[in-house]
Amino acid sequence: MAREHFEDVTVGETREFGDRDVSREEIVEFAGQYDPQPFHTDTTAARESMFGGLIASGWHTAAMTMELLVTNVFEGSAATGAVGVDELRWPNPVRPGDTLSVRTEVLDTEPWNDRLGLVRSKTTTHNQNDEPVMSMVGLVLYERRDPE
Template structure:
């Protein structure tokens, strides 16, 4: 697959991919290290919480999503990194054995400088029941195809 540059992306472009299953052990291990709230690490406490059972940290869901984005979009692109995310939302809990999939859509793009363009990409994450569990707008910098011909300042 040829390397994808800023000019190759159009508003409205979409991709769908995934199939990552969040195992209970991974969910608890991540939370023990990074987000040790009782409903992420303690089954008994989680049962008594508003969630009625163990759930993944939202940060874990975001990390899994990032991995899927790298494997399915970023790896074959000229993306140089992101300047952040907007509108990060955890819509529904992710539970042990949920299988996550991702849909991305380019919602805006603009030149950043003579060499890079900024792509605004909506990322929506779903579980196996097609319930939306997370969404965000990624702000990703992509190399322009022929930045060597860009005018000098």
């Protein structure tokens, strides 16, 4: 497959990919290191929380989403990195045993400078029941094939 550059990205383009399983162990391990709130680290405390059980940190959900994006979109492309994320939301929690998938839609593209172009994409992560668990608009820079 040819390396995807800024000029190859089309507004309205959508992609779907995923099937990433989430385990209790990784939820607790991630939270223990980065977000040690009881509803992420302690099964008993989590049962008594407003969530009624153990849930993944939103930051863990973002990290798992990023893993899927890198593997399925950015790897092998001319993407050079992101300059930000807008509208980050976690509408439903991720629980042990969930399977995550991602949908992306290119919202807009614009030249960034003579070497790079900016791609705005809506990313929505879903669980196995097609319930959204995270959404965001990523702002990713891609190399331009034909710099002006």
